[in-house]
Amino acid sequence: MKTPPGLQALIEDGVIDQVLRPLKSGKEASVYVVRAGDDVRCAKVYKDLRQRSFQARAQYQEGRKVRGSRQGRAMARASAFGRKQAEEAWKNAEVDALYRLSDAGVRVPRPFGFFNGVLVMELVTDADGHAAPRLGEVDLDAETARSYHRFLMQQVARMLCAESIHGDLSEYNVLVGPDGPVIIDLPQVVSASGNNAARQMLRRDVGNLTISLSRFAPELLDTHYGEEMWALFERGELHPDSALTGRFEFDESTADVDSVMQSIIDARQEALIRQQGREAAEEDL
Numbered sequence: 001m002k003t004p005p006g007l008q009a010l011i012e013d014g015v016i017d018q019v020l021r022p023l024k025s026g027k028e029a030s031v032y033v034v035r036a037g038d039d040v041r042c043a044k045v046y047k048d049l050r051q052r053s054f055q056a057r058a059q060y061q062e063g064r065k066v067r068g069s070r071q072g073r074a075m076a077r078a079s080a081f082g083r084k085q086a087e088e089a090w091k092n093a094e095v096d097a098l099y100r101l102s103d104a105g106v107r108v109p110r111p112f113g114f115f116n117g118v119l120v121m122e123l124v125t126d127a128d129g130h131a132a133p134r135l136g137e138v139d140l141d142a143e144t145a146r147s148y149h150r151f152l153m154q155q156v157a158r159m160l161c162a163e164s165i166h167g168d169l170s171e172y173n174v175l176v177g178p179d180g181p182v183i184i185d186l187p188q189v190v191s192a193s194g195n196n197a198a199r200q201m202l203r204r205d206v207g208n209l210t211i212s213l214s215r216f217a218p219e220l221l222d223t224h225y226g227e228e229m230w231a232l233f234e235r236g237e238l239h240p241d242s243a244l245t246g247r248f249e250f251d252e253s254t255a256d257v258d259s260v261m262q263s264i265i266d267a268r269q270e271a272l273i274r275q276q277g278r279e280a281a282e283e284d285l
Contacts, residue, residue, distance in 0.1 A: 006045035007032065009116045016043065016120065023131060028187065033123060033131070041112060044119040046091050046187075094187040095119055097164060104162040105240060106155050107182050127178045135181060136171030136212060145216035148181055152209050153225045155183060156202070158240045160233050165190040165198055169205035171212035192233065199230050224248040 003011060003019050010016045016034040023031040023042055034043045091114075098111040098121065110122040124132040140148065152174065159165065166173075166189060173185035192198050206226035214220040223246030231248065232238035 004030070004032065004045065006030075006116075006118055007034070007043055010034075010043065010118055010120070013115065015113070015115050016041070019043075034120070036112075036120070040123055041120055042109075042123040044094075044121070046117055046119075090187050091117060091119075093189055094185075097186040097189040100162055101159060101164060101183075101186075104158055106158045106162070107180070108186070109182060109184060124175045124177050124182045124184070126176070132175040132177045132182065134172055135174040135176055135209075138176050140213070140216045142217045145213045146220070148176075149209065149213045149217070149220055151180055152183075153206070153229075153244055153246070154241075155181070156206060156209075156225075157229050157238060157242060157244060160192055160202065160229055161238055161240050163192045165192050165195075165202050166205050167201045170208040174209070202226050202230055224250075 001019060001021060007016065007019055011018075016036045018035040020033040020035055020040070023033050025031070027047070029044050029046045032043050032045065034041055095111065095114040098108055098119075101108050102110060109124055112120045112122070114120075126132045135148070156166070156169070166183065166186065168185065168188050169183065173183065175182045175184055190198055190201050192202075195201070203226035206229070210220050210223065210225070225244055225246045227248040227250070228244055228246065229238060232242060
């Protein structure tokens with residue numbers, strides 16, 4: 001295939017040898033299958049985003065560190081320089097998160113480097129060597145669904161121990177490889193301690209996964225891993241290998257049960273909107 005402009009420099013620099021085919025395309029990036037020597041990997045080419053996209057991402061960027069006070073002030077003003085800095089920070093956030101979470105034992109694609117605005121990383125495949133399907137594209141038996149749910153709850157807990165929350169976790173950014181689920185798409189990763197919406201986003205991430213897998217194991221809807229994780233995290237008692245139960249005693253005096261139910265409703269609606277958006281993007285390929 002014809003080499004996309006964003007990948008030509010990587011070929012010239014010897015980072016990759018060939019672009020094999022497009023893998024997927026979305027509003028923020030296009031992903032290609034590439035060859036580097038004898039290895040097949042994927043390359044994520046980020047797209048330039050409009051100003052409204054930065055405004056929509058403001059809640060995710062809260063608490064992130066920037067290189068200097070000048071950059072921070074420019075980003076807050078949304079000047080041309082600030083938007084450029086925010087764009088770079090958004091791209092770098094995913095690169096940094098992949099390395100940090102991989103080191104923390106979270107199952108994410110292994111990163112191989114960030115070159116000229118392009119992230120080169122592991123291509124997650126199925127047992128036959130084809131690109132792995134998304135979690136929302138596979139049919140599971142009840143026991144496998146429960147196993148995947150336990151595994152993903154552990155991964156979310158490990159992310160939280162690494163001070164990170166995915167922020168947009170759902171069945172559409174979890175791939176299913178031969179060894180189980182792999183979490184992808186991390187440019188919006190949230191600071192667990194520095195973002196005021198961290199608890200809400202954690203509960204939404206957990207709710208999205210639980211709702212998806214409850215199609216095969218309905219009893220999962222009776223679990224409350226997000227609340228359990230956050231309570232342990234706040235007390236400094238959450239560890240990468242903490243034995244989670246999914247049980248949580250709500251404080252009825254604060255009517256927190258109502259907010260949890262609303263978060264589940266919101267998660268359902270957001271999952272539907274994301275699905276429609278991804279289907280529309282894939283039709284444009």
